[in-house]
Amino acid sequence: MISADTSKAAATLQIEVLRRMGPEGRLQAAIDLCRTSRVLLLEGVHKRHPEYNARQAELAVIRLTLPTDLFLAAYPEAEGILP
Secondary structure, three states: OOOOOOHHHHHHHHHHHHHHHHHHHHHHHHHHHHHHHHHHHHHHHHHHHHHHHHHHHHHHHHHHHHHHHHHHHHHHHHHHOOO
């Protein structure tokens, strides 16, 4: 499926690059994207809540990645932590 903001030529090139990466390369790219997104989430939490210590900021990131009920079941002590 081609994104609405991507030309057919760009999409074709992107698919070819992904194919050349192979399974291991695509997996590493996905891992890198996950790590980058967590860093960006953490930076956003720090900007919104400069008063949070490291543990509170990490809990806020976790809260952003889990459904609320699951987060509270796993971390009941963190009910007041906001993302």
